[in-house]
Each structure stands twice: as C-alpha cells, then as structure tokens.
Amino acid sequence: MTDHQATPRPDALAWAAGSDAPEKNVLDLGFMALADSAPLIVAATQGFAQPYGLTLNLRRQASWAGLRDKLLSGQLDAAQMLYGQIYGIHLGLGSPATAMAILMGLNQNGQSINLSSALRGAGVTTGEALRQRTHQSGARLTFAHTFPTGTHAMWLYYWLASQGIHPLRDVHSVVVPPAQMVAHLRAGRIDGFCAGDPWGAHAVDENLGFTIATSQSIWPDHPEKVLGVTREFVEECPNSARALTMALLEASRFIDESVENRRSTAQLLSAAEFVNAPVSTLEPRFLGHYQDGLGHAWLDAHPLRFFADGAVNMPYLSDGIWFLTQFRRWGFLRDDPQYHELASQVHQLELYREAASALGIAVPQPMRRSILEDGKVWDGSDPVAYAHSFALHALAERQSLAL
Amino acid sequence: MLRILLINDTAKKVGRLKTALNEAGFEVIDESGLTVDLPARVAAVRPDVILIDSESPGRDMMEQVCLLSRDQPHPIVMFTDEHDPGVMRQAIQSGVSAYIVEGIHAQRLQPILDVAMARFESDQALRAQLNARDQQLAERKRIELAKGLLMKMRQCNEEDAYTLMRRQAMSKQQKLIQVAEQIISMHEMLGN
Numbered sequence: 295m296t297d298h299q300a301t302p303r304p305d306a307l308a309w310a311a312g313s314d315a316p317e318k319n320v321l322d323l324g325f326m327a328l329a330d331s332a333p334l335i336v337a338a339t340q341g342f343a344q345p346y347g348l349t350l351n352l353r354r355q356a357s358w359a360g361l362r363d364k365l366l367s368g369q370l371d372a373a374q375m376l377y378g379q380i381y382g383i384h385l386g387l388g389s390p391a392t393a394m395a396i397l398m399g400l401n402q403n404g405q406s407i408n409l410s411s412a413l414r415g416a417g418v419t420t421g422e423a424l425r426q427r428t429h430q431s432g433a434r435l436t437f438a439h440t441f442p443t444g445t446h447a448m449w450l451y452y453w454l455a456s457q458g459i460h461p462l463r464d465v466h467s468v469v470v471p472p473a474q475m476v477a478h479l480r481a482g483r484i485d486g487f488c489a490g491d492p493w494g495a496h497a498v499d500e501n502l503g504f505t506i507a508t509s510q511s512i513w514p515d516h517p518e519k520v521l522g523v524t525r526e527f528v529e530e531c532p533n534s535a536r537a538l539t540m541a542l543l544e545a546s547r548f549i550d551e552s553v554e555n556r557r558s559t560a561q562l563l564s565a566a567e568f569v570n571a572p573v574s575t576l577e578p579r580f581l582g583h584y585q586d587g588l589g590h591a592w593l594d595a596h597p598l599r600f601f602a603d604g605a606v607n608m609p610y611l612s613d614g615i616w617f618l619t620q621f622r623r624w625g626f627l628r629d630d631p632q633y634h635e636l637a638s639q640v641h642q643l644e645l646y647r648e649a650a651s652a653l654g655i656a657v658p659q660p661m662r663r664s665i666l667e668d669g670k671v672w673d674g675s676d677p678v679a680y681a682h683s684f685a686l687h688a689l690a691e692r693q694s695l696a697l
Numbered sequence: 698m699l700r701i702l703l704i705n706d707t708a709k710k711v712g713r714l715k716t717a718l719n720e721a722g723f724e725v726i727d728e729s730g731l732t733v734d735l736p737a738r739v740a741a742v743r744p745d746v747i748l749i750d751s752e753s754p755g756r757d758m759m760e761q762v763c764l765l766s767r768d769q770p771h772p773i774v775m776f777t778d779e780h781d782p783g784v785m786r787q788a789i790q791s792g793v794s795a796y797i798v799e800g801i802h803a804q805r806l807q808p809i810l811d812v813a814m815a816r817f818e819s820d821q822a823l824r825a826q827l828n829a830r831d832q833q834l835a836e837r838k839r840i841e842l843a844k845g846l847l848m849k850m851r852q853c854n855e856e857d858a859y860t861l862m863r864r865q866a867m868s869k870q871q872k873l874i875q876v877a878e879q880i881i882s883m884h885e886m887l888g889n
Contacts, residue, residue, distance in 0.1 A: 555860070
C-alpha cells in the first residue's frame, strides 16, 4: 500500500509535496451553525484535507461579527463568510479596513425571508399586504438580518424594495445571529427575519412563522457564502490556501454527488457541535423539499447547492460587484467605487483556477449573467448604471453601520 | 506574577538564586534537586517556569528534565557553572530552553526568563506542526488500510469504498478515521 493511492488523482497531490507543501499545516476554520457550512464540516471530518497535508480544526462562531473579529486577529485562519461581509471588511464599512480575499464560493441558494405567525394571523401573507401594512400609521415593523453588509441584509433590502417597501425608511432593521432568529421571533422581538437555513425551515416547523420569499426566488442560483481569508494569509501561505481550496472543492463535489450523500451530510450537520438542529428540519432542504408554512410544499428548482460541476464554487467577479452595487444603492458607499478593480483584488481567481484545474473541475468565465425576480439583468458589465437604476434607493445618503 | 519552581541541584549554594528571584518579585517555590521527583512536583505546583540551579547538572537531573519535557512541557532555565559544551548540548536536547553559565544578577533575571518563555513557545508551535504532520500521515495510512479491506470485502473500487466509509461516518456523526478504525478492528476480530 502506497501513500499516493489515497487521492483521486495523483497529480492533485503535487501541490502537497515538496516546495508546494502548505506553509501552515494546521488551520483553524470558523463556521456558523448553518446548512451552508456543510463543505467545511464534511472536509474537516471526512478526510478530505489529510491528502493535502492539512489538518482542519472546526471552530463554531456565535455571530458574524465575532467570526470577523477572530479572523482579523488571527485566531482563525479561514472562515465561511458572507459575500457582502468580505467587501464590508475590505472597504472598512463598520470596522477598520483590512484587505480581504475570497478563495472560492461555498454555496448558492438556501436563504429565506420569514414573517411571524402574528402577521400571518393578520392576513399579511403577500408582498402587497406587507407593503400596505408598512405604510399604515403605527409602529414600524422590525426585521432582522445577520450582518450589516452581509448577504441577508442585501436579500432583505432587495426584496422589500421590489415590493415597494423602502428598507431604510419604512421598517426597522436589527442584527441577530442566525441561530437566534427563531428565539427572537418566538419572543415577539422581531416581526420577521432573513437568514440561512435551517433557521427559516425551523421557524416554519415550529409554527412560529412562514416563508414569504426564498432567496432563490429573488435571484435563482445567487452567490451566498464564500471561503474567506485575509489578504495577508494568502500572501504568507499561498500553498495552504490552495490546498484548503482543493480539499473544500472535493468535499463540495462529494456532497452534491448523490441523494445519499446529501442525506448523510444533513445527518452529520445536525450534530450538537455543528448546526445543532433536528435532522427532520435539515434534511428536506438538503433534498430540495420546501414548505412555506402557508400550505404550499414544493421541490425547488434552485435548491441549496454546493458544487454543480464547479459552477457554484467559481468566485465570479460579477457576483462580488453585485454586492458593491447594492452598497452604493443603499448609501453605504457615497460614491461609485472602482467596481471591477476592487473585485479583482479580492477574488483570488488565479489560485482558484490552479486548484480547480488540478482536480479536473471546469473553470467558467469570471463574469456571469443572471436575471433577478424583478426582471432586471445583471451581468457585471455596467455596475454604475445598474447601481443607479433602482426606483427605491438611498444614493444620496450615507448610512452609519452599527456593528 | 510568574510562579517559579526553583530546583537547587547543589548542596552548597542553596539560596543564591532564591534571594535574587524574590528581590525581582517572583513567586518562588524551592526544592532540593537531590531528592526531588521533578514531574510529580511540577504536576502539584503548576509553575510557569522551572529554574534549575546546578553546579554541574548530573545524569539524574537530565533524565528528570527529559521526562518532564516529554510529558508536561514547560519552559526550563538552567543556571550552572558547567562550561563543558557536551553537557550544554545534552541539556538543550533534554528540553532546556535556556542554559546560563555563571553570573546571576537580579536585574538580568527578567529578560532571561522572557527569552526562555518565548523560545519555549516557538519550540512548542514547531512541535505541534510536526505532530500534526505525523498524525495526518498516520491517519491517512489507517484510512487507506480500511479502504483496502473494504474494497476486498465489498468487491468495489476505491472511490466506492471511500464513499461507503464516508456515508457511514456522516450518518453516525463520526469522523472518517473512526469508521476506518472500526473496519480494521472488525477485520481483525473476524481473523482475516
């Protein structure tokens, strides 16, 4: 028995040998209790990293702000992060600016906007009814997302605006860690939230709320979590970064390979030390089964996914730029930034290309074309025009981000 | 405040370091090196640093230092009058972080201890990296062994064997290495 038999392709191991050996071979990985942490948890526990000379220590974090702080202080080497969060840190929106890097995409889809059962009881079960409710006099509704510049804030704002509700003027927004959303809903402290699964599914299963929009209904196959590190880490440990990307690519491929693999991934994740949620809540979403708490159940055409032959994992520049256009739209950025240059600094395309190619995974073009729920086309070609094209916006304002 | 376990490994000069350490404001617990069971005392006293004051460190003391560095690594500083480079090398190999020949002054103690602790930390980090590398290799070998056994038992190819092992591990909320060990034990028990 020889060592090289352990890996799928002998040439994949070339990185782990000799001069391409990881500069750092034990990595602390931050993750949140979410379904989309699956690639990290599967890679770390199922032997995907050893062939690359890495030991991965999983470190669960209680909040996205805490995760950011530990990554910036060096207590974490790499982490599951929100697409927009990376840019927020890179641009210094709400914390001192630190150069950041995106190594790969971890998943698409699988988030949702959920409203309380009290609103359902009051007949607010459509976007139109919600718009009317928010424009009535009386107390403003409070919605929670998970991080000021994160994906959930952007999905929530985008969806509310598409329903004619101004997210910064017509409602209150608060930050709540994803795993605490259901408790906040139960206590009546919030009227709704946007977060990743399984927390939307959990609110539905507990009959505390209902899903008014899935994130994939806003943008089918939208970007979501990424593998994030500081720029300093990529510069000091490029081989560790490449090896980690390869291990996570293989884990992602494994998860999406079959229904059985998705099912056992859900079982693994439900453990107390990982997501700590019932298998009965996690598993349906891993299999694409959705129900909204309003009596509708469906097999989603754009479910939570991790690989799709690498289409999920490519760190598309156009995906990154989209978040920048939304920061501009909502006044987090007072001026239009150098959209393309910024994304090219943050996305580690060359490193990703090396990692994916070594595993025989296709590397798509760095710009992709999407059509969002409101019919708008996003292909990254004219970010300035796109950022200024929305009826509801806060272009003239500067938001203060309380973290 | 640093807690120091001071070992006087020489009968005549007892007290020369203790006074200096006390003056420098350290908490000192002292012991005679001629009778001490070093690992046991370290476990009981839980010092931050161990200082050994020895005219000429003997074989017994070195052995105790070796045992300590293996089982409960600590920063160890040795003050001695021994100039012999062979003894010095042996001391460093046994796990001593700093080896100071002659001249103990209260004002020099703090920087000596700082250097010893920094050196100890970087040694530990390096050792942790090497241990992790050994463990990675050991785990890979066990996983491959189990995979090979499973391929024979199930008449399947390598990829299928990995997938079977991983599914089993994940559905039981275990690591792959745990399932590999179970396959190996089962195989041994069945006497193949």
